[in-house]
Amino acid sequence: MHTRGKPLGADVDLGGIARQTAGLTGADLANICNEAAIGAGRAKRSEIAMEDFDTALERVVAGLQQRRVVTDKEKRILAYHEGGHALVSHLVGNEPQKATIVARGMALGYVLHLPEEERYLETKEELLDWMVMALAGRAAEELVFGRVTNGAADDLEKVTQIARSMIFEWGMGESVTSRTLRADNYSLSEETKRLRDSEQSRLTDHAFDESLRLLRMHRVVLDRIAAALLDRETLSRGELVELFAGVEPESRSSDAVGVIQVLGGD
Numbered sequence: 001m002h003t004r005g006k007p008l009g010a011d012v013d014l015g016g017i018a019r020q021t022a023g024l025t026g027a028d029l030a031n032i033c034n035e036a037a038i039g040a041g042r043a044k045r046s047e048i049a050m051e052d053f054d055t056a057l058e059r060v061v062a063g064l065q066q067r068r069v070v071t072d073k074e075k076r077i078l079a080y081h082e083g084g085h086a087l088v089s090h091l092v093g094n095e096p097q098k099a100t101i102v103a104r105g106m107a108l109g110y111v112l113h114l115p116e117e118e119r120y121l122e123t124k125e126e127l128l129d130w131m132v133m134a135l136a137g138r139a140a141e142e143l144v145f146g147r148v149t150n151g152a153a154d155d156l157e158k159v160t161q162i163a164r165s166m167i168f169e170w171g172m173g174e175s176v177t178s179r180t181l182r183a184d185n186y187s188l189s190e191e192t193k194r195l196r197d198s199e200q201s202r203l204t205d206h207a208f209d210e211s212l213r214l215l216r217m218h219r220v221v222l223d224r225i226a227a228a229l230l231d232r233e234t235l236s237r238g239e240l241v242e243l244f245a246g247v248e249p250e251s252r253s254s255d256a257v258g259v260i261q262v263l264g265g266d
Contacts, residue, residue: 002026002033009047017053020097024060032056058098058112070108075101075230077141078109081151083225084140084215085111085133086240091214092129093249099225100234108151124172129251131159131207132214139211140222163203173199214250221247 003014021029035056040048070078078101086099094113101109122130138152166172175195215222225243228235235243 002030003048006033006037007047009045009049011050012048012053013050017057020057028060032060035059061112074108076226077145077149077151079226079229080140080144080222081137081149082109082111083222083229084136084138084143084211086225086235087218087222087244087247088136088139088211088214089113089133090240090244090247091218091249092133092251094129094133095237096240097237098235099229099240101229102233107154124166124170125251127162127166127172128203128207131162131204132210134159135204135208136211136215139208139215143212143215143219144222144226159204159207160200163200163207166203167196167199174202175199218247 008014017032021032024032032053033056036048036052039052039055040046043052045052082099082101086096089096089111096111096113098112099110100112103109134155135152137155138148141148141151173196221243225235225240228239228243232239
């Protein structure tokens with residue numbers, strides 16, 4: 001509907017764009033199509049190309065590109081931070097579409113993920129993988145430089161919120177699986193509150209340790225990705241695939257969603 005009347009190039013895959021925009025509103029979709037048309041106009045093309053849609057999608061999702069002056073040391077840290085996110089994303093089966101150390105919005109760099117389907121349910125395993133992926137930037141800093149920066153503040157906040165919801169509301173802990181442990185439940189005993197907090201800490205600490213383990217195992221690939229980011233600043237999906245060559249994902253938790261488990265009988 002939003003591309004009606006707009007001249008589209010032969011390489012434009014509307015089905016692929018639709019998969020990448022799962023969950024966006026109609027206004028977001030209209031904005032993406034308009035931004036793509038503006039991009040084609042700026043490039044003096046008579047048709048809108050797929051690259052125009054890619055740029056428009058990134059602009060709408062991640063914000064406007066901003067040039068900020070960062071030191072060479074900071075660029076090196078950013079390259080490993082975002083490289084860690086990209087590599088671990090691949091290792092847990094959540095393939096990144098782009099990695100960059102060019103600032104957009106408030107972020108100095110980021111790894112872009114675009115869902116291929118609209119989902120409302122997530123399994124415990126998927127949430128655990130997401131935390132491992134989110135903490136990979138900080139894990140890469142510690143592994144390579146022996147210290148961490150404040151660049152992971154947003155990652156830490158998101159991971160804390162996920163772990164909190166898993167334990168407090170979704171019954172996804174190891175000890176308490178059949179009831180919530182909400183913070184506003186004043187009937188909880190002090191012992192139960194301690195259990196709740198320790199379960200939350202266990203999830204986040206395990207996720208960070210798993211990020212470190214994966215990055216140590218694939219340190220050569222991490223160095224390769226960081227070097228490419230320092231050289232090119234932005235890596236496309238195709239370039240990331242080349243850098244991941246020979247490295248198979250260790251987790252595909254989303255593949256098992258909705259699959260009925262058949263248990264063996266006598």
